[in-house]
Amino acid sequence: MSGVLELREVHRTHGTGEAAVHALRGVSLTVRAGELVAVMGPSGSGKSTLLALAGGLDRPTGGEVLIEGEALGGLPARELARLRRRRIGYVFQDLNLLGSLTAVENVALPLELDGTGVRAARRLALAALREVEVAGQADRFPDQMSGGQQQRVAIARALVGERRLVLADEPTGALDSQAGEAVLHLLRSRVDEGAAGVLVTHEARHAGWADRVVFLRDGVLVDSTAPLIGIEHLLSGSGR
């Protein structure tokens, strides 16, 4: 079964010659619908580069990135931008909400850019805000909301419409542990409903929400956790 996201032997090198920095060196990764993959690794290991390539925000210097079987490398810039708007949702640490737009306008914006009518976009945006339980904040501006509420709005924006791939880079940011957990809960639910998700994090507790955790070191995937098989063996072992 092919994945929603496929990275095939992806390389990304910045600069040339002796000054070249190899951010990713031959990374292959497939993320299927209904699967959340966490990418862990120390600073500088290539986590954010991987996410930027997966989202078509950067281009690899070698290998291929495919979204639902479509190779991003072959797409003209216009098509790529369209694919990004339609099929990929991004949640970043700095939320990138536009301060001059209300919550519902922020969420509706990518739909409107993509040609959805204003009313239909607003209706879909409200539904997305309801899903993340901040519909009551729809007409507020970002600076009138708490950090947790803003993060939920950012998630609603990432999930609005028919996004098939959600990419999250340290999405809990500076939120307290309860609010951060709520964000991961939402991401998990969305993936359970059929999206594919990639979560970049250096926090093991956050990576725990994933189906699979891959470890990146110096631009190379060094390991991946085995599929989960249930917890009974762990519990019986903890009786001491």
Place this chain on the structure above:
Amino acid sequence: MSIRHGLLALLERGQMYGYQLRAAFEESTGSTWPLNIGQVYTTLARLERDGLVRPLPENESGQRPYEITDAGRADLTLWFATPISRADRPRDELSIKLALALTTPGVDVRAVVQTQRSATMRALQEFTRLKYASDKPEDLPWRLVLDAMIFQAEAEVRWLDHCETSLVRHRPAPVRPTTAHPEAVDRAGDEARR
């Protein structure tokens, strides 16, 4: 934690017989600490010997309930008021294993670290999945037990990350012969003077 304080805490809720105690114990620890009925009766016998519980007359089904005594209540209060000493916990096999891996020839310590990290991470995923599924209000005690396991696993992963960083910076000291050979010492002195 000892089983005896667990049983005292359960008896503080009301009188119970052996099977009820076992079921209540497992329920309150989310089955992370399975008890066999023999352990329950042995512990009850010791608690009775120490005057911390007292047996009541058998019921019609032939089950003998126990109740906590005032001395048992005092013991339980003291237990809740006393922090658990780290010295009471078992020695950590993992840290000892890594320390030995560093000094044992031919061991790829980074591989040992990575293997453990994947295994611990996987346990953390399992705990998180279980927590995700336990969202009813009455699940709170169980969720807190799970949180404890999650935080412990997280701490282990962080410590393993720290070990890996230290390994990258580590420059092993030259291996010294256990008894210095005069010629070796001379050669080392020559090297140093150059």
